[in-house]
Amino acid sequence: xxxxxxxxxxxxxxxxxxxxxxxxxxxxxxxxxxxxxxxxxxxxxxxxxxxxxxxxxxxxxxxxxxxxxxxxxxxxxxxxxxxxxxxxxxxxxxxxxxxxxxxxxxxxxxxxxxxxxxxxxxxxxxxxxxxxxxxxxxxxxxxxxxxxxxxxxxxxxxxxxxxxxxxxxxxxxxxxxxxxxxxxxxxxxxxxxxxxxxxxxxxxxxxxxxxxxxxxxxxxxxxxxxxxxxxxxxxxxxxxxxxxxxxxxxxxxxxxxxxxxxxxxxxxxxxxxxxxxxxxxxxxxxxxxxxxxxxxxxxxxxxxxxxxxxxxxxxxxxxxxxxxxxxxxxxxxxxxxxxxxxxxxxxxxxxxxxxxxxxxxxxxxxxxxxxxxxxxxxxxxxxxxxxxxxxxxxxxxxxxxxxxxxxxxxxxxxxxxxxxxxxxxxxxxxxxxxxxxxxxxxxxxxxxxxxxxxxxxxxxxxxxxxxxxxxxxxxxxxxxxxxxxxxxxxxxxxxxxxxxxxxxxxxxxxxxxxxxxxxxxxxxxxxxxxxxxxxxxxxxxxxxxxxxxxxxxxxxxxxxxxxxxxxxxxxxxxxxxx
Numbered sequence: 001x002x003x004x005x006x007x008x009x010x011x012x013x014x015x016x017x018x019x020x021x022x023x024x025x026x027x028x029x030x031x032x033x034x035x036x037x038x039x040x041x042x043x044x045x046x047x048x049x050x051x052x053x054x055x056x057x058x059x060x061x062x063x064x065x066x067x068x069x070x071x072x073x074x075x076x077x078x079x080x081x082x083x084x085x086x087x088x089x090x091x092x093x094x095x096x097x098x099x100x101x102x103x104x105x106x107x108x109x110x111x112x113x114x115x116x117x118x119x120x121x122x123x124x125x126x127x128x129x130x131x132x133x134x135x136x137x138x139x140x141x142x143x144x145x146x147x148x149x150x151x152x153x154x155x156x157x158x159x160x161x162x163x164x165x166x167x168x169x170x171x172x173x174x175x176x177x178x179x180x181x182x183x184x185x186x187x188x189x190x191x192x193x194x195x196x197x198x199x200x201x202x203x204x205x206x207x208x209x210x211x212x213x214x215x216x217x218x219x220x221x222x223x224x225x226x227x228x229x230x231x232x233x234x235x236x237x238x239x240x241x242x243x244x245x246x247x248x249x250x251x252x253x254x255x256x257x258x259x260x261x262x263x264x265x266x267x268x269x270x271x272x273x274x275x276x277x278x279x280x281x282x283x284x285x286x287x288x289x290x291x292x293x294x295x296x297x298x299x300x301x302x303x304x305x306x307x308x309x310x311x312x313x314x315x316x317x318x319x320x321x322x323x324x325x326x327x328x329x330x331x332x333x334x335x336x337x338x339x340x341x342x343x344x345x346x347x348x349x350x351x352x353x354x355x356x357x358x359x360x361x362x363x364x365x366x367x368x369x370x371x372x373x374x375x376x377x378x379x380x381x382x383x384x385x386x387x388x389x390x391x392x393x394x395x396x397x398x399x400x401x402x403x404x405x406x407x408x409x410x411x412x413x414x415x416x417x418x419x420x421x422x423x424x425x426x427x428x429x430x431x432x433x434x435x436x437x438x439x440x441x442x443x444x445x446x447x448x449x450x451x452x453x454x455x456x457x458x459x460x461x462x463x464x465x466x467x468x469x470x471x472x473x474x475x476x477x478x479x480x481x482x483x484x485x486x487x488x489x490x491x492x493x494x495x496x497x498x499x500x501x502x503x504x505x506x507x508x509x510x511x512x513x514x515x516x517x518x519x520x521x522x523x524x525x526x527x528x529x530x531x532x533x534x535x536x537x538x539x540x541x542x543x544x545x546x547x548x549x550x551x552x553x554x555x556x557x558x559x560x561x562x563x564x565x566x567x568x569x570x571x572x573x574x575x576x577x578x
Contacts, residue, residue, distance in 0.1 A: 003046075003061075005042050006042050006045050006049075006090075009042060010062060010065040010066060012028065013025070017082075017124070020126075022126060022127045022131070029089060029134075031093075031108075032138060033098060035093075039093065042093065043094060046058075046090055046094040050090070050094070051094075052091075052094075055091060058090060058091070059087045062083050062090075063083055066086070079118065079121050079124055081117040082118040082121075082128065085111070085128070092111050101152060105146060105174065108135070112185070113184075115128055116132060116181075116184050119188050119209065129189070129209055129211060132185050136182045136216055139182065143175045143179075144175065144223070147173070147175045175223050176224070176232070179220050179223035182219050183216075185216045186212075186220055189211070189213045190244065191243075194208050200245050200249065206245050206249055206250065210244075213245075213250075214240075214247070214254040214258050215254060217236050218257040220233070221258075222257075222261070225264060230268050233265050237537070238538070244540050245540065247259075247541065255282075255285055256293065259279070259285075262538050263278035263282060263297075263301075263304075266278060266536070267279075267300055267303070267366070268362070273308060273532040274532075275300070275304050276301065276305060278536055279297055280301060283301055298316075298321055299325065299361055303329075306367070307366060308529075309523065311337070327354075331347055332344070332348070332367065336371055336375050337378055338382065339377075341414065341417060342416035342417040346417065376485050376489060379406065379410065380486065381520075382409070383409055384517075384520065386405075391508075391511050398497075398507045398508055398511060399507070400505045400508065401505065403483060403499075404504065406482050407482050411477055414477060415476070479504065483501070486499055487499065493522065495520060495521065495522075
C-alpha cells in the first residue's frame with residue numbers, strides 16, 4: 001500500500017538532517033495530542049501499511065529514504081540509531097492510546113531510550129538534543145501525573161511485590177524509573193568531548209551537547225524530589241561540580257531551577273548556610289512574574305535564615321509571593337527571640353495548626369531540632385536581663401547571672417510546654433497531662449517505667465508502645481543540665497564567657513569594650529557567617545574556571561565525587577634532601 005504522506009515526511013526529515021537543524025527536527029517530531037491533521041493521515045497510513053508485527057518492513061522503508069550516515073562526509077545524513085528511533089516514533093504514533101496512560105508511559109520511555117542512543121553519536125547527536133529534552137519533559141510530566149493517581153499504577157505494585165518475594169530490594173517507583181532514563185541523557189550531555197576542552201564557544205556559550213546538561217539535570221532532580229529519593233540527586237550534583245561549564249552561561253530559567261533544587265538538597269543534608277546561598281541566588285534571579293516559583297524558593301530561604309539566626313523583615317513578608325507566610329513564621333520567630341521554650345514547642349508540635357503545613361514542606365524537624373539552640377541562647381540572655389548582675393567597673397566585677405535563675409525560668413517553661421495541671425489555661429485538676437498534648441521528650445523523662453495495664457489478647461498492644469501514652473512522673477531540668485546547655489552554647493560561640501561551677505554562675509567576658517549584652521550574647525548570624533565560606537559544592541561559578549586543580553578549576557571535594565589518581569606518584573617520590 002502506498003504511503004505518500006509518510007514518504008514525504010521522511011524526505012523532510014532527511015533534509016533537516018543535512019541542515020543539522022535540531023530545532024526544526026524537534027518541531028517535526030510531534031507526540032502530544034491533539035495532533036495536526038497531517039499527522040493523523042500518517043497514523044492512518046501506518047496502521048494500514050505497517051500494522052503491529054511489521055516493524056522490520058517499516059525499518060526498511062526508513063533506511064531506503066534515509067541513507068546510512070557516512071562519517072567521512074561533511075553533509076548531514078542519517079545514522080542507524082536515529083533510524084531505529086524513527087521506527088519507534090512511528091510505532092508510538094500508531095499504537096498509543098491516551099486512555100491507557102501506563103502503557104503510554106512505557107512506550108514513551110522506550111522511545112526516549114532510543115533517542116538517547118541516537119544522541120550518543122559524536123557528529124550528529126547534537127541534532128536530536130532538542131528532541132531528547134522535549135521527550136524528557138513529556139515523560140516527567142506523565143510520570144508525575146500517574147504518581148498522583150495511584151489507582152492507575154496499583155497493579156504494577158502488586159505485580160512487583162508478587163514477583164520479588166522476600167529477596168526483593170527497595171522498590172523502584174514509576175517516577176524513579178523515569179528519572180533514571182532521563183539521567184542517561186544527562187550523562188551523554190555531560191560527557192561531551194567535542195569542541196574546546198572548556199566546553200565553551202568563543203561566544204561564551206556552552207558547546208554541543210553540553211547545552212542539555214542543566215535541562216536534563218533539572219528534570220531528574222524534579223522527579224527525584226517528587227518521589228523523595230533525594231539521595232539519588234547526589235551523583236548529579238557531584239558530576240556537574242566536576243565537569244560542567246559555569247552555570248551563568250545557561251538561561252535564567254535553568255539557573256533558577258537548578259539552584260532551587262541544589263538549595264533543597266543542601267537543606268535536607270543540614271548544610272543550611274550553603275543552602276541559603278543557593279536559594280538566595282535563585283530567589284534574586286527568579287522573575288517577579290513567577291510568583292509560584294518565587295514562593296517555593298522563599299519558603300526554604302526563610303527557613304534557612306531562621307535556623308541561622310536571621311528573621312524575615314516585614315517588607316519581605318508583604319510581597320505577593322509571601323502571602324500567608326507571616327502567619328506561619330512570625331509567631332515562631334517571636335518565640336525564638338524571647339526564649340519562650342513553651343511557645344516554641346507548642347508551635348512546632350505535631351498537633352499544632354501549622355504542623356501539617358510544615359510537614360508537607362519537610363521543614364518541621366529542621367526547625368524543631370536546630371532552632372532550639374537559638375531559643376536557649378535567647379532564654380539565657382533574658383535571664384541575664386531580668387535577674388543578672390550587670391557588672392561593676394569600679395570593683396572590676398564581671399557581669400554574671402545565676403544558673404539557678406535560668407533553671408527557674410526553664411522549669412516554668414517546661415511545665416507550661418508539658419501542660420502540667422497547675423499550668424493549664426482552664427485550671428483543670430487532672431493529675432496527668434493530656435495525652436494528645438504530651439511533649440515529645442516525655443518518653444525520656446520517666447525515672448521508673450509504670451506497669452502496663454492488662455490488655456485483652458484481641459486488642460493487644462506492645463507494652464513498650466503503651467508507656468509513652470501514660471507518663472506519670474516527669475523529670476524537669478536540673479542544674480547539671482543547665483550547665484551542660486550553657487557549655488554547649490559557649491563552645492558554639494553563641495555565648496561569650498565562662499561558667500563558675502563553684503559559684504554556679506555564668507560570667508560574661510569582654511563587657512568593658514562592647515557592653516554586657518553585646519559581648520556575652522553575640523549575634524547568631526554573625527557567629528555562623530564568620531565561620532562559613534562561600535563555597536557551595538554543586539554550584540559551578542564563573543570563578544571556578546580559574547585556578548588550579550582538575551576539571552574546571554580548584555574545587556573542593558563533594559560527596560560522590562570521583563578522585564582520579566592516574567599518574568600519581570608514591571609518597572616521597574622525587575623528594576630530595578630527606
